[in-house]
Amino acid sequence: MARFLILFLVIQAVLFGAQLTPWGQDYFVTPWTNGLAHFCAQLVAIFDSSAIATGKILRSATNGFAVSIEAGCNGVEATLVLVAAILAFPSTWKQKLWGLGIGFLAVQGLNVVRIISLFYLGQWNMTAFEWAHLYIWQALIMLDVLIVWLIWVRRINRDSGRALPPPDDAGTPGPSGTATPTPVAA
């Protein structure tokens, strides 16, 4: 448990520090955030052609309302927390990789919903926008991370369970087990 906690904190601190460096910002965070704004604009354009993206800003050409995707709203931090939790948890690299892939999609998918919902909430009511922006969505994104991680842990636990069924009274694995029989103590 201690090993997991220490690894989780260290990986998270290192990744978080790395993305704060000028190099991390120039080569990773800024291009990602700009791409996210353009992706959201293209998605919104399916049903609302007034949405345009300039850099990290998503703007409505109709009323001029714009949202700027800043740190904390680009899903990078939430993804880093999930990466740290998955890397720190003891599992095979194959399990980590599919966990990271699906987790990344889940977190970023919900983040796209967050950005688009805030874009329209802001045009409707600024108080609702502030509430959703500062409190509701921040909590929901991190809750998403927790749920994804728990589902991943449950899945890898089930995988382990299939590989090693509960031992019988003699201490040997069940008939479908893949483990070698353990010698019975004399």
Added chain:
Amino acid sequence: MAWYVLAPLLHWPIRWFLSGMALLGVPEFVTAVQQTLHGFEFLTDLAPGSTPGQAFRPGAIISAEVDARLYSYGTALMAALTLAAWHPKRWRNLWYGWLMLLPLQMLAVFAVGMKQILLSSGPGVVEQAGWAQWQLEVIAYLYQFSTLIMPPVTALAVWLILHRTFVEKFIGADMITLLRTDRKTKTGNVAPRATPMPKRP
């Protein structure tokens, strides 16, 4: 909504802690910390310094206001999850959870206050404070961490600790055993997934 209304009350311990620190002279330039409706105001004995295009009245001092709700909304998240889990001792868990989150919220408010005083008030203020570059870097890191990650992550971590049984029911295994078993797997003592299939005759 309840948290939003109760926030000034829930922030009281943070005020006592920060005021106590100010009384002890930690950090030395903060003279007092006052609670406002939504947060705290750090009063200092630092002068604004000379900023091009800006004039200050004689005797002006630097102060910084921090909206503590931005760093304490994890309490609401923790409370919502605790009530949703419907643990028999949910009210005790709410109390413990709030107590466990308080030190982290104090740290966040302190880091944000220091960031506003030292990193957002101009080079003249930093000179007066006399803090080393590494100390400023730590404050900048803590500020970013407190703003972007700490509030929800700490709330979820506290909830996980207080509701381990609930979470283990969902996972289908004892978390500690899972971690220990897998660690043994890595060292090769017990290797359920790595053990080869016995050869059939």
